[in-house]
Each structure stands twice: as structure tokens, then as C-alpha cells.
Amino acid sequence: MTAVVPPAATVPVTTVPAATVPVTTVPAATVPADLRTVGSPWTLGPLHLPNRVVMGSMHTGLEVLDDGGVAMAAFYRERAAGGAACIITGGIAVSDEARGGPDFAVFGVGGADERFRTAVDAVHDAGGTVLAQLFHAGRYALVGGLQDRHGRPQRAVAPSALPWAAARGVVPEELTADEVRRTVEDFAAAARTAAAIGFDGVEIMASEGYLVNQFQSPLTNLRDDEWGGTPEKRRRFAVEVVRAVRTAVPDLAVTIRLSGADLMPGSSSDADVDALVLELLPLGLDAISVGIGWHESRTPTIQAAVPHGAWIEQAARIADVVRASDHPHVRVIASNRMTDLRDAEAVLADRRIDAVALARPFLADAQLVERSLAGRPDLVNTCIGCNQACLDRSVVGAPVSCLVNPRAARELQFPLRPSSEPKRVDVVGGGPAGLAAAVDAARRGHDVRLWEASDVLGGQFGLAAVIPGKEDYAGPVQAARAELAERGATVHLGRAATVDDLTGSDAVVLASGVVPREVALPGADLSHVLTYEQALREGVPEGSVAVIGGGGIGVDTAAFLTESSDEAVRAVEFAARWDVPVSTELVGDLPQRQPTVHRTVRPGHMVTVLRRNGKFGQGVGLTSRWVALGRLRDAGVRMVGDVQEYLRIEPGALWIRDGSGTEVAVPADVVVLCAGQEARDDLVAGLRSADVPFAVVGGARDARAVDAVRATSEALEAVRALAP
Structure with missing residues (x-):
């Protein structure tokens, strides 16, 4: 008898050689006409970049893994090889007290420099560039149980002794004037370390409510000394940090990430932000990356319900300030709620904004840029804005990955290279778990046969795609269908698999899902x-x-x-509900976002x-x-x-x-x-009797909760165990 493979079994870690990059079927091609702007070269300070897509900063947890940096290197290498023009690391704390939590790296502590050197070398080997994001959490630091490098309890510090809701009762200490000056030097010292490691530049994190942002805001800066009391004095910390960093690394690219709007009642106004921009421009900045909101804001910013490109107006406003200044050539980078390069092209076409920063889309598809610029957007695995395996995990200190790409941040564990022993792999079920297993097996050269009882692929994603705000759930299904066709997989639609169909298989992944209870x-x-x-x-x-x-x-x-099924209507409603200027530039422009169900x-x-x-x-x-x-x-x-x-x-x-x-x-x-739901697992007994190697994953294994993150991860682990 062949034992059932436990779907959550641990797959042995395989060391991936530095030169290994993902298999791709996308041929080299000229840039499509509809992506001409986003695909054009540009300069970022001393850097000459081949396209206008930056991989935005994402905290993954890989930064502190005690593995010499090889997992982080594998993660960044794939994205550099996949076409990201420039990569921004997850936040690197400029001091012990700057850490946001236990999974934040600090230069000079615990082998961090060596880990980042490994990652930087990997990016450069793949032909990419990488900037270190210099980070200070301020009052956002979750310090419970943390110790500094000397074994002392970590402090939480801030402009003023004001806690926030998630601080678990910790009130930050107000920085003294001398400590403020020391913190400015911490940023400069971190920049010098980044240069010594080999980074191509640095980004100063001054957005999303972290320390630099806290100094700017009257909500969190109640000081009456040289660092607060007036808008000009509240801006001084950001100015001095930029000045110190620019002086520390005169030959590197230096950018800053600013909140275009804090989305916090009583915080900095648009005029305050614009005034800060004008003060920063003469200091030698190469670019301003425009973020949005604070983590404690009650205005949604990056959830699936937020209209596509909602925050472009903030970036455009700052771009107008820059263009009208004495330093009009400082670059402006827009971000948030863009999912692919067609979104990016719409934002960049009028040349007001220079580049876009995409973050979560690079979790969903490391080859996002390469595939798009090769004229194959149909192959791009779309970020669905669910946050479940990325942001939701990050805020609790868990390892980050991606629902629609369970390999994300696990590239070292699951390298993409052709199998030495191609097998027949049958996948039962065309929902998210089945598609994850089928695509992974097909990418590695296995003979894949996918069986779906209904006449369409997608399963629970097909249902989700008709929910207002979840239209993007159709994207990963479209991409999987295109890639399976590209790689020669056989897809049976409207055909429920039988044990007889599967008897000759080398490996069966049973991802048949659930039925309503x-x-x-x-x-x-x-x-x-x-x-x-x-x-x-x-x-x-x-x-x-x-x-x-x-x-x-x-x-x-x-x-x-x-x-409403009309995204334009929802965008207007969103703007009215949250009293924010919402761009409708990207709303409803992609076919996959169009609902297919007539409803009242x-x-x-x-x-x-x-x-x-x-x-x-x-x-x-x-x-x-x-x-x-x-x-x-x-x-x-x-x-x-x-x-x-x-x-x-x-x-x-x-x-x-x-x-x-x-x-x-x-x-x-x-x-x-x-x-609720019930598992659809009617093939289990027959497969066991037929001595067919198989694994049961997702809802078919456990229907107590429809958890797509668990389902796709189990599917990847199972197909790797059955068909290495």
C-alpha cells in the first residue's frame, strides 16, 4: 500500500545555487506599445534603470533568518531577474530602539550585515539594483520582551510620550533633544553601513506613521523645543535626517518615502506635506516615493475594497509641487492599489509621475515585469489585495508569503528548476489549491493533468470574483489557465475525475474543495x-x-x-464616505474586473x-x-x-x-x-485501495474553515513531496 502523503509535511530545504533563476517560457520581445512609458529607461540619481517599476518595501521576516541571508537572497534574486528595475528592502532599523518588533534587522547586530551583503550580491548578480530602507518605528515599536544588543529591555521612543492602540499598554519615552540629534546620526550611520555593504542607495522611511512621520504631525509631536511647537519645527527632524543621510552617502541614490496624506483627523494637512517637500528638495534627494495613511488610520488604504489607483491624486499633487519648484528633476514615485503594469502605464503616461512602486504584486508574481514587457500580461499572477498571507502575517510577526503564490518568500525551500524525473501528476480540482499545485508541477516539467468537474476553472475564486471589490480574484485563475496552456498541461473541464482516470498516475493532488453544508x-x-x-x-x-x-x-x-458592480460608482462612494480625493483613473479598466453575474x-x-x-x-x-x-x-x-x-x-x-x-x-x-461547508473527498477510499500516491489538501482535507492561504500552501507542499 502507498501511504497518503501528509499535505502539511515539511519539505526538506534545498540550497539553491546563486545562479539559479525561475524557469520562464516568456520569449524576449520589444516593449508592447501599450506599455511604452512604463517600459522606458530612466535615471534615479546615479542609477540607470531599464523600466519604471520599483519593487516597494515589504517586511518579510527573512531579514532576521539565521541562514547567512540565502533565503532573502533567493527572494530578491527572483524579483530582480523578473524585471524589477530597483528593489527597496524591508525596513532596516537604524538602531536597537528603532525596531518595530523581534523580526526587524539592525545593521551591525546578529550577522545582519553579512545577510544583507549576500542579498545585495544576489540582486547584482541578477542585473538589478537595491536600496536599503532606513527605518525607525518610533511609538509603533512593539517592544514586549525585546532586548537590545546589550541584553537590556528595548525602549519605545517617540517625539512625545503618546502610545497607540496596538502598543499593548506601552507608553513610549519622549526623546530628549540630545537623543533626537543622536537619532539623526543613527540614520546617517545606517546609510554609511548600507554603502559599505554594497547597496546602490537608501530610502528614508518617513511615511505610514513611523518616527519621521510622527515628528511631522501635531497629533504625535507635542514638543515645544527646537523639534516641535510650530509646523516648521515639526518638519525639522525630517529635514535634518535627509541632510545627514545625503552627507553620509554622497555617491548613492537617496530617496524618501512620505505620506501624501496621513488620513488622521487633526494630523498634517496637504499644505504641511507640500511645505515639507519644498524644504527637502534642495538637500540632494533623488526621489520622493509617495505613500498613504497611518497604520492606525480608520480609512482603508490597501484592502481589496479600496478602488484601484485610489491614491494617485496624492502623488500627482506632490509631483506638481516638485515640478513647480527650483528642483523639478527630483523624481516622484507613486504607489498603493496598483496591481499590474497596465495600471502603471495609466499612471505614468502623462509624465507627471516618474515611476511606480509595486509591492504585493511582486509577491504574487516575481516575473510581473518580464512577462508584461514581453507582451504576456495574461501570464501575470495578479495580487488580489487580500492581505492574508502578507500584511496580516507581518503585523503579528509571522513569516510573510502570498495566498496566490505560496512560494513567495520560500523560494529557497521550493526552488524552480526542471525535475530530474518528470512524472505524471494529476490534480483533482481547479480551485486555488488545485491551480497552485498544477502550475508548480507544470513549471518543473511534469506531465500535468487537471480535472475540474464544473465547466470553468476557479472554484471558490470564481465565486469571489463576483463580489464587489473582489473582481481581481479572476486574475490568478486567468494566469493559471494561460500558463498551463503554455506549458502543455491537459485540462479536463466539466469532467469529474474517477479512480479509473487516476489509476495510472504517479502522483495525485486531491484539491476537490468543498460543497455547501x-x-x-x-x-x-x-x-x-x-x-x-x-x-x-x-x-x-x-x-x-x-x-x-x-x-x-x-x-x-x-x-x-x-x-454596485460598477467600480466607478464604488469609487465615488468611497471618496464620499472617507472624505478623500480619490482618482478614478484606473477604475474598471481591465477585463478581469468586469462582473459576469446579473444581479439586483x-x-x-x-x-x-x-x-x-x-x-x-x-x-x-x-x-x-x-x-x-x-x-x-x-x-x-x-x-x-x-x-x-x-x-x-x-x-x-x-x-x-x-x-x-x-x-x-x-x-x-x-x-x-x-x-458552512463539507469536504468533497469522495475519491480518497478508491485511491487508497488502488495504491495510487496521493495527498488531500485544502477544503477537501479540512472544511471547517475555507482558508485559501492554507489550501494553496498545502497544495504546493504536497505536489513537491509527491513529485520532486
Whole structure:
């Protein structure tokens, strides 16, 4: 008998040679006409760059791995080889007290310099350039249990002794005037170290509410000395940091990342930010990268619900300030809520902005630039803005990866190189887990056969793509379909695999997913009762709707019922709701963002979401859940928790026993069942009897929670164990 391979089994780490780069099928080609601007060369100070796409800073956790920097090197090498013109590292703390948490590196501590030298060499070997982001968390430092290099408890410091909500009760110490000056020198010293290591330049982190940003804001700088008390004095810290860094590294590229808007009531105004820009320009900056918001802001900034390119207006405003100044050639880099190079081209076409910084899209696809500039955008694996494996993990200090690319930040563990023993690999299920397994096996030269019972690929992603704000979920499905075709895989649609189909296989990944759980409730068989799959695939008739189940699927279903499918409409609503100038330049421009389901949008008060226990939106990512629930509350959706019992369904009503024990009729011309899922694992017994090597992954293995991050990661691990 062949044992079932545990899907979460640890795959042995394989050392990848420095010269190994991802396999690619994309031929060299001239830059497509529709990407002419983004594909054009430019200069960033002393750097001559081949295109206008910068890989923005991302904290991955690789920065502190005790492996000599080889994992970080593999991560950066793939992205440099994949066409990123310039890479910005994750934040490197300029001192012990500058760390944001235990997974932040500090130059000169614990082998950090050697690790970064390995990574820099890897980027250069791949033909790329890399800047070190100089970072100080300020009051955002999570210092519980942390010690400095001398074994003393780490301090949290700030312009003023003001904590923030996530600080777990830690009140930062106010920096003395001498300590402020020492901190300025810390930035300069870190820049000199970066130069000695071999970095091509440095970026000063002065955005998103970290220390430099804290000094600028009247919310967090209450000082009345030379470093605060007036807007000019609050700006002084940023000015002195830039001056010191520029002096420290006169031959390197120097950039700064500024918040175009803090999105914090009472914080720096646009005029304050613009005044800071004018003070910084004469100091020798090569570029200003424009970020948005603070981590504690209650305005969504990078979640999937935020319209594409929403924050371009802030970058354009700063670009106008620069162009009208005495230093008009300082570069301006835009960022946030752009997913691919077509977005970038739309932003850059009028030449007001010089380049774009994409971060999470490089997690989703290391070859984003190479594939796009070769005329193959259909192969680009799209960032879906879910945050689940990247930002959500980063904020709790967990290793970062990517839902749609589970190899991200694990390139060393899962190198991309042709298999020495190609095998027949069968993948059952064309959802996100099945596609992840099939694409990975096909990239390494295996004979891949994908079986999908429905007539379309996508599974749960296909359902998600019809949810307003989640249209990008269609992108990874489109990319996987294109790549499987490119690599000669066989895809069976509308064909449920049988054990006989799989008997000759060398390896089977069973990623057949889930089916909606049946509800034993009187009236559940009535014609106006729909599963969530029926509702999302076919639409929901007019009238009031009761949604049974308030987890992630229930919340998505309520959004489907109440929000416009027109992204332009949602962009206008977003701007009004949050009182911000939102660009509609990139809204609705890609085919994959167009909804395919005809549906009736109804007022929120006509929708009731019900839940027995637990949190509404449970299963939605940490940094996205509050946004999803806020949208429903704004729409007027009723959310009824602590339901003791669902009693019966009748025409026009769902009867429940509420938290007080009272029988209540909830208006319901339609009832949608979002009460969980059951595993679709009917092939397991047959495969075991047939002695076929197989693994069960994702929802087919455990349907208690629909967790796409777990599913795609399990799929990658399983296919590597079965077909190395």
C-alpha cells in the first residue's frame, strides 16, 4: 500500500545555487506599445534603470533568518531577474530602539550585515539594483520582551510620550533633544553601513506613521523645543535626517518615502506635506516615493475594497509641487492599489509621475515585469489585495508569503528548476489549491493533468470574483489557465475525475474543495432558499434577503446583494464616505474586473445577516475584516448575532429564536444559506485501495474553515513531496 502523503509535511530545504533563476517560457520581445512609458529607461540619481517599476518595501521576516541571508537572497534574486528595475528592502532599523518588533534587522547586530551583503550580491548578480530602507518605528515599536544588543529591555521612543492602540499598554519615552540629534546620526550611520555593504542607495522611511512621520504631525509631536511647537519645527527632524543621510552617502541614490496624506483627523494637512517637500528638495534627494495613511488610520488604504489607483491624486499633487519648484528633476514615485503594469502605464503616461512602486504584486508574481514587457500580461499572477498571507502575517510577526503564490518568500525551500524525473501528476480540482499545485508541477516539467468537474476553472475564486471589490480574484485563475496552456498541461473541464482516470498516475493532488453544508431546517427545500453558490453564480431575485451564517462567506454574500458592480460608482462612494480625493483613473479598466453575474442591488436594510455565535466576518483577514463589516454597516445591513435557534423557513419569513429566547420572524423573500461547508473527498477510499500516491489538501482535507492561504500552501507542499 502507498501511504497518503501528509499535505502539511515539511519539505526538506534545498540550497539553491546563486545562479539559479525561475524557469520562464516568456520569449524576449520589444516593449508592447501599450506599455511604452512604463517600459522606458530612466535615471534615479546615479542609477540607470531599464523600466519604471520599483519593487516597494515589504517586511518579510527573512531579514532576521539565521541562514547567512540565502533565503532573502533567493527572494530578491527572483524579483530582480523578473524585471524589477530597483528593489527597496524591508525596513532596516537604524538602531536597537528603532525596531518595530523581534523580526526587524539592525545593521551591525546578529550577522545582519553579512545577510544583507549576500542579498545585495544576489540582486547584482541578477542585473538589478537595491536600496536599503532606513527605518525607525518610533511609538509603533512593539517592544514586549525585546532586548537590545546589550541584553537590556528595548525602549519605545517617540517625539512625545503618546502610545497607540496596538502598543499593548506601552507608553513610549519622549526623546530628549540630545537623543533626537543622536537619532539623526543613527540614520546617517545606517546609510554609511548600507554603502559599505554594497547597496546602490537608501530610502528614508518617513511615511505610514513611523518616527519621521510622527515628528511631522501635531497629533504625535507635542514638543515645544527646537523639534516641535510650530509646523516648521515639526518638519525639522525630517529635514535634518535627509541632510545627514545625503552627507553620509554622497555617491548613492537617496530617496524618501512620505505620506501624501496621513488620513488622521487633526494630523498634517496637504499644505504641511507640500511645505515639507519644498524644504527637502534642495538637500540632494533623488526621489520622493509617495505613500498613504497611518497604520492606525480608520480609512482603508490597501484592502481589496479600496478602488484601484485610489491614491494617485496624492502623488500627482506632490509631483506638481516638485515640478513647480527650483528642483523639478527630483523624481516622484507613486504607489498603493496598483496591481499590474497596465495600471502603471495609466499612471505614468502623462509624465507627471516618474515611476511606480509595486509591492504585493511582486509577491504574487516575481516575473510581473518580464512577462508584461514581453507582451504576456495574461501570464501575470495578479495580487488580489487580500492581505492574508502578507500584511496580516507581518503585523503579528509571522513569516510573510502570498495566498496566490505560496512560494513567495520560500523560494529557497521550493526552488524552480526542471525535475530530474518528470512524472505524471494529476490534480483533482481547479480551485486555488488545485491551480497552485498544477502550475508548480507544470513549471518543473511534469506531465500535468487537471480535472475540474464544473465547466470553468476557479472554484471558490470564481465565486469571489463576483463580489464587489473582489473582481481581481479572476486574475490568478486567468494566469493559471494561460500558463498551463503554455506549458502543455491537459485540462479536463466539466469532467469529474474517477479512480479509473487516476489509476495510472504517479502522483495525485486531491484539491476537490468543498460543497455547501446542507441545513436540516423545516422549509429549507422551498424554491426561494438558495445556497451561497447558487446565489453568487445565478443572482438573487428581488426582495428582502436573510443570510444564514455571518462568517466570511456570509459577509461577502451581503456585499454582493447590496453593493454596485460598477467600480466607478464604488469609487465615488468611497471618496464620499472617507472624505478623500480619490482618482478614478484606473477604475474598471481591465477585463478581469468586469462582473459576469446579473444581479439586483438592493438597499442594505433589506438584507439581514444572522449568526449563532462567534464574530461576524470570522475568517476574513485581520486587516480586512473591519473594512468588510464597515461597508455593510454603512449600507444599513442588519447583523443579528447570538441566534439561539433557526426554527423554520416560510414564504416571506425566516423564523428564529433570538438571544433572549423570543421567536422572531426575519423578513425573507429569499433565504441564502452560508452555514458552512463539507469536504468533497469522495475519491480518497478508491485511491487508497488502488495504491495510487496521493495527498488531500485544502477544503477537501479540512472544511471547517475555507482558508485559501492554507489550501494553496498545502497544495504546493504536497505536489513537491509527491513529485520532486
